[in-house]
Amino acid sequence: MSNDTASAPALLVTDMMDPARAAAFQAALGLTPQVAAGSRLPPFFHQLYFWTPLPPGAxxxxxxxxxxxxxxIPDMGLPRRMWAGxxxxxxxxxxxxxxxxxTSVLEKAERKTGRTGPLGIVTLRHEIRxxxxxxxxxxxxxxxxxxPDPAAPKPVPPEARTDETEAREVSFSSTLLFRYSALTFNGHRIHYDLDYARDVEGYEGLVVHGPLLAQHLMLLAEELMGPLAEFSFRASSPLMHSESAVLCRNGPDLWVRGPDGRQCMSATAAPKL
Incomplete structure (x- = not known):
């Protein structure tokens, strides 16, 4: 299955970019709330906006x-959704x-077969003005x-690099996961419903949001490198809320290392010239 982007429909959502929401997120992260009307938003804070609320039946x-x-997004008959990067x-x-x-459009939607079985690969493109x-x-x-097949062996995650020049330890409480879900209007139950996360989707606990990990890396990159021109990230292994992690950076490369040394996310940042 593929999608012709030239004729793909577009979804348009508007938002007033309420400064109180961004300030609340800064507080949730343990930062000093500083965003006010007219303030420049930190990178990736647009995730807090452009909600598309739907009734329970949808x-x-x-x-x-x-x-x-x-x-x-078309239905490819695959129930488990993951933000891959x-x-x-x-x-x-x-x-x-x-x-x-x-403005959001579907750039790609295709079904493939991977090491763990069938996969649906989707790419959305968003433009904000x-x-x-x-x-x-x-x-x-x-x-x-x-x-997941309970009898199948667990996939072996990649080992994270250990050559960082900057490292920051971070932790994620269930309260933070709940507040991030609420601020981003993300209803995915793996982040707040432990029984569902464990018994239906096969995780060992509540899953830290991939974009929340990316958010931490972006804030670290901007702190160390200045305003960003580009940033790319790829999730490689889920992190549970009960686990601490280390944010790492070496040059343009950033990554999240789990407590057992596994790589949870990798990223590359480019500062504005």
């Missing part, structure tokens, strides 16, 4: 909107309290899988 078993139908190009700063438009100017282009990669 949601799937996992709490996400059902695929197929009028949505951008993405790429961002920062053209101009997004500012809080200013109306913005987000304020006052008529393109501020951000984002490519958002999703993977859909079958339900």
């Amino acid at each position: 949601l799937g078993r996992d709490g996400h909107p059902k695929v197929g139908g009028a949505g951008l 993405g790429r961002l190009r920062f053209q101009a700063p997004l500012r809080a309290g200013i109306a913005a438009e987000k 304020q006052e008529g100017a393109l501020c951000l282009t984002e490519w958002h990669d999703l993977v859909y899988r079958e339900d």
